[in-house]
Amino acid sequence: MGTHYVGSLDAFKDKINAQGGSSLRYMGQRVPNVNGRGIVTGNVKYTTNVKVPGLLAAAFKRNPNGRAKITSVDTSAAESMPGVVKVLTGKSTEVAGKMNLGDEPLIAENDVTYFSQIVAIVVAETIEEAEDAVDAIQVKYEPQDSITDVVAAADKNPPVIVHTPRLITPPFEADRPNVINCFYVKSGDVQKGFADADVIVESEFDTSADPHGYIVPTSAVAQPHGDGTMTVWGDVQNIHPVPWPTAAGAADMPMDKINFIGPEICTGGFGGKNCGVPGVYAALLAKVTGRPVRVIFDDTRLLHATRPWCHAKVKAGAKKDGSFTAFEVTFWVGTPYVRFTMTVMERAREAITCTYHWGHRDLYPRPNVMFTAYDTYTNLCSTMSYRGFGVLESQFPHETAINMLADKLGMDKVAIRLKNITKDGERSAQNEIIRSVGSEGVFNKTKEMMDSWGPKPSVPEPWVVGRGFSGANKYSQGDMVHNLIFLKLRANGIVDIISDSMDIGQGMNTVSRQIVAEAMNVPIENVRKVEVNTSYVPWTSDSFSSSATVDMGGAAIVAAKNAKQQLFDLAAPKLGVKPDQLETKDGKIMVKGSPDKAITWGDAMTPRPHMVISGGLNDPVGAPNDYDGPGKNDYATGQALGPYFRLVMHMNFMANGCEVMVNKETGELRVTKFIAGNDVLPVNPTLCEGQIIGGGLYHGMANGMYEDIYIDKGAYLSRTLLDWKMPTILDYPKEGDTHSALVPVWGEYFGENPRIDCPFGGKGIGEGVDCAAVPCLVDAIHDATGAWITTSPAATQAKILKALGKA
């Protein structure tokens, strides 16, 4: 069995109890996943299992080119085919002029911008009939030049202008016609830093598009009720922020007429199910036909959304002793429509500025960092968040540049990092006040575990062995504005959690029960969680950004405090004591120190059968930590503004180590050992290990070694899980060769005024390990072969051979 280190939580017990905890009764415990029995018996309520009577099916006609003009769409044959209920094109009045997520037409009308864009939709009685009719639709295109080079697209005179007018006119560099927006950091004196440097590395990096690869395609069912209301079920990661309003927008209905229902568990999201696009089409089609419609995106299914293509140009400098002097980077990101790409560049900025002090504090008053990013229209595939907006795209070049510096200086990879890490309370190059920094502990623990591997094994020629190391960070950007939860306390001691916090495989259904059980001091079996919907469930948290546990937990702790107060207020006169003399355990309220003087919750709340208590970090409205305040920075310099000096909620810090074997003749690569460390105070170590080994190392390896995308004039050639070579169990290291380290650190929000503790000290986890894996693999390949690979996926056979000068 692999080594799975979990640091002790004992040192945090008092702080946890001060927040209303029950002495680690459930915090930090390996509670079994509450959905386990449902999962192994096939009884989970996934969205794909939703069936309603009279359900229609939809099929989509998609653009097989890159950029093109649509010269004609002939639907006449399709319309008279058996079972066909409705055919829609971009010219249909029901969709004309309608945009999704700002600038993307629901159905393309005159132009297509990217491969797989929707040009027509058929709704029919059965999926077979819908697909037959789609086949009968004749679309004529006039292919145009596509622009897929993200750097050329951002030029002042680009070869192709993708959209006119643009959705956003940037306040700066408006003379770049494809540029959607720019992002900057200007801190310290970069020129001086480079002038002072003893070594400088310069390199360019590419991160290609990568689909999320969830094995169940995203789907939705919409059912109109004939009275102006509609229910939409969507396989999504969250319901409130995007899926609900976009479905309502497409159906031209007020949001409150739509109940958007999430699954019991989302079938793997990885960022790709954040906006629930099938729900948009299901709602539109149900409105248009007046009947329930099911939408499942199953054709060219990998390419509805990917991590955006990114190019980075990096320059980094250091003194002989390893002190960093300056860092300069320019990013270019390409997307056919805006979607969430602006966030990609915003977050790339944080990833670059938070872990290390570029411009060592002994040498400079401020870090020396220059960051420029262009978010640019191109004819590349449609984009979405994927396990950290901009984090892999930026951490790969950033951490690789550090490994290149260490290599040039002949320094240890961990030592050079430890010399330059940002310390708790320091200001980053973006002027954020950095808190809860666990990098030192994680780097050291990971190195210690790697050292226990002993000397490198000897392998037969032409194989060579290498070991790699990388750090990384991953922001969590929560949503404290909508942070609200209801707890329904029943007379018999059962608590129902009424919250939209979605389980997407990370274990939210288990974690939320653990936090509430800890806060209410009840057996976890007595905590339940209701269906996630927009009709009666409050907006608590969104399962993205590694933020759900902290957002949900924050709300739950406040609600539990309120609930206990109310129980004690009711019980006090009945027990003849003051409320502050009371405590609760297992559905009973007792006098502190006299456990026999007790009544049940039922006795306290009688004659009520139950009470519903609300709570949240921003409840009541106007609470001092209102999250509208933070997140503000100066556009031209990226500097965080007071009084909060906080641009993200918090960050988790991680390290990756690996051992690889490279075949110098064939370019084959095998990962023989893999380790991930994360600075987190785990609510549930088992689930955390699943996150960092599965969602972290596995995705990192998949992103770094496989999943290359072939593209020709904007048309994608790799389209299925097989084309794209998603790694199987045989490609993954053996069970005993995957290791993890959870190094607890008390979670605290960045910034101040006010300082905010994370609920029970927990922080986000998981996504960052994915991002650290790519620079770690690249470092190991360099250690084995002496070649630096600067593309991700990095380690396909072809790329290794090329780097070795053999292809």
Add this chain to the structure above:
Amino acid sequence: MWGLSMQKNLGIMGRVISCLTLVLLALDGNNRRNKKMSDEKKEKTAEKTTTGLSRRSFITGTVAGLVVGAAATYGATTLTGPTAPAKPAGVEPVSGKTINLKINGKPLSTWVNARWTLLELIRDTVGLVGTPEACYYGECGACTVLVSGKPMLACEIFAIETNGWDIATIEGLAKGDKLHPIQESFIKNTAFQCGVCAPGFIMSAKALLDKKSSPTEDEVREAVSGNLCRCGTYNVVTRAIMNVGK
């Protein structure tokens, strides 16, 4: 070539997949183990998977041969599932036939549409939704069921082929409230995250363990190598299967 290596990767499942010409056409030469597509192959792939040729329309053509002699009306149907298509007015009846098979030991006689897959039959007609509808292209293994004890992909088998078959799905494993030891071990080892791949892994594991009760790690990995998990649970899946009954 692709067919061969998939046979190896998927074990018995490769047999089922390799009968599907579409998949072979689309993926010829594209070995999932790190081989690079030639440009010519790339073009072929693009042509076959871009437009028009949907999987179900392919099925229409192929199944024609299988349907010879099949009852071609809705008349004989015992179909009762919620998605049983009402016969639309003025539309030619769709080809299909009545088949007899066993699912989880229970005999079933039902009319099936010639274009339905076994997965559609199990989920939509019989109503056993524990077998997930996942990739639907024979790529992920989530829909693995046992046919006379052998693992096969329900999304790559036509329902109409299954006359006389004996099929086991995830729902057939537990005896009442008592879970099968493989299911117990998956829970104990938290061998899932979103869980959608778990039924497939469990069925593949059952096929292996029924043949060999104490397999090696390599045998376990080989046996489930046709099952993908995007949540990356491979280490715990291995642990769960190696520790069944322990």
